[in-house]
Amino acid sequence: MSHAGHPISVRRGLLTPGAAVLAGLALIGLGAAAYRFLFGIGAASNLSNQYPWGIWIGIDVASGVALAAGGFTSAAVAHIFHQHKYEVLVRPALLTAMLGYTFAVLGLFADLGRFYNIWHPMIPMMWQGNSVLFEVAMCVMVYLNILYIEFLPIVCERFAGRVSLPGPLRALNPMVERALRIAQATLGKMMFLFIVGGVVLSCMHQSSLGSLLLIAPYKVNPLWYTPVMPMLFLLSAFSAGFAMVIFESLLSAWTFRLAPETKVLASYSRFLVVFLGVYLVAKGTDFVIRDAYHSLLAGGIAPVMFLVEICAGIVLPLLLLVSPRVRGTALGLFAASGLVVGGVLLNRVNVFLVAFRPPYAQTPYFPSLVESLITLGLISALVLTYRVFVTIFPILPAGECVPARELAAEDIPAETEPYAA
């Protein structure tokens, strides 16, 4: 069991100015999405025959999946390697991953010209195992369902024994109740399959996302194009996963006025240092072996973006984190993890958008307003959903500032301990 007490629901109203802004942005995004589906991708975006992929793939899907990596890294640490002091970090990371992947798929809907065929990769007759995208699609699909399953015990914990659907749905109460009981009884024993499976699938598709652009050797800037892109993507996904967990944990502590888990996070940040360090060494070695420096001298925005990505996204946070003084404070951890998150995000944007320069293209791609509003709306909706979920479900640790402590204790039936605890 975690030291900080069992997670409970956040007891703060949802009607805050911040939430209102998010809801507004999400609504605008919804309007933009309606425009896209009514009038087509051409009318809504700046995508072209030269630039078939834009921010819907580069940010919504590729960056979304990278930043959702905390789900599998924290599950691996706490449940596979049984580092129980990090148990408190698992549920927020799981929720982020579940929502991150869900919204990545929603973003994909906007991007797919024939979105209604999104299920085609599931049909064995159409399987095309040579395609990197096929492997990514399969892994993401299965992993998304695993995330839902991993989340089920939290739903059970919250609602088993107290299902009370409103109005005409009341008739369903006993059925839902039974389903939750069955889930509770069976999931515990099988959960290890899903946890390990989720880690394996994550390693597969996080790296394969890096293989996606290997197929375009003549279009991707040599600053980023390397046969080891899959490995670099995997290493940076690990880093993003650990960083995201730290970043988010502090952010929600401050938002909900809980006590930040600075001690736990400081020791957790050692994982981040290791993976970030390995990532830097791998990226640097590859860069030197490939003799890619002369690409740095080429004009344009690419070299600048590359240097920012390396310096601000890897080197600087690494320097911050190795200092025990910085690592020991919430603010230091927040800054360092924020830089890593931003750096990995920038890397995905760089690889998918900045580095992609098709030979016949005349003007570079820049997202249109509608395109950007959809992406912004998705991100806002994600954060808002997170906010709603932590209010309904026991996700965040019960910090000392939460008054309803006793309530939480009697809320939790003994047999619904987290599966791996």
Add this chain to the structure above:
Amino acid sequence: MGSSVAGAAFAQSALAESSANAEDGYGMLVDTTECIGCRKCEWACAQENKLSDKPVEAFEDPSAFEEPRRMTADAYTVVNRYDIPDQPAQHTFVKAQCMHCLRPACVSACLVGALRRQPSGQVTYDAWKCMGCRYCMVACPFQVPAYQYDNALTPVVSKCNFCFNRVQNEGKMPACADMCPPMCLTFAKRSELLRLAHQKIEANPDRYLDHVYGEHELGGTAWMYLTSRPVTELGLLEFDAKAIPDRTEPMQHAIFKMGVPPMLLFGLLTVAMKTFEHKEEE
């Protein structure tokens, strides 16, 4: 799961590779020294594929040559003019379209097999399978496929299909070659075309550069070009001989061959999990 499928497809692709070399599909030889820039092939293509109902006169407008054009959703082929510096009266005209690669990147990329290379050499597209992910467009090194971005409901990936239906089922030549003054577009089996191309070069060493563009580029293409000037002056891109799928497929297969590495990782992690669990209980 995904991995074992990739493993199974490994055997498949090895097969495809050997058959691509063994079989003799159709090809087209474009002799750029013969092209007069009449753009009748563009018109014929638009008619055949019902891309536009513009009259033939619409294709005679010389202003089309001012800027080099690329293929679009309603033009599977375009002819561009490349001027010779200091010789304003002389031009080279170059027709562009899908090259129908022997080892096509687009086919390797498509996750649902909507793009396929036919044993007879044409790279064809099945719209009903397509999801519209446009990964094929990302993959194509010649930057060929275009997309119907303005179609909100049933957009298709558009590119030359080498008149697959016309050739296979109607027994005719591709529409462009049918329309073109002879000697500029020659339609035949690829092996015959290669022989012809090298004969032409040998017979007229002053007229042609000793390079059949498409013979070796990216593993070879069904459409090939003879030129009198370096290809880079003619809007064609330089490539080495390594086929694009050879850059991705071996890696994919090495990592996921028969699903062994993922299974191994799964086993390892399970053992780790159980070990740590036991330690705790003790």
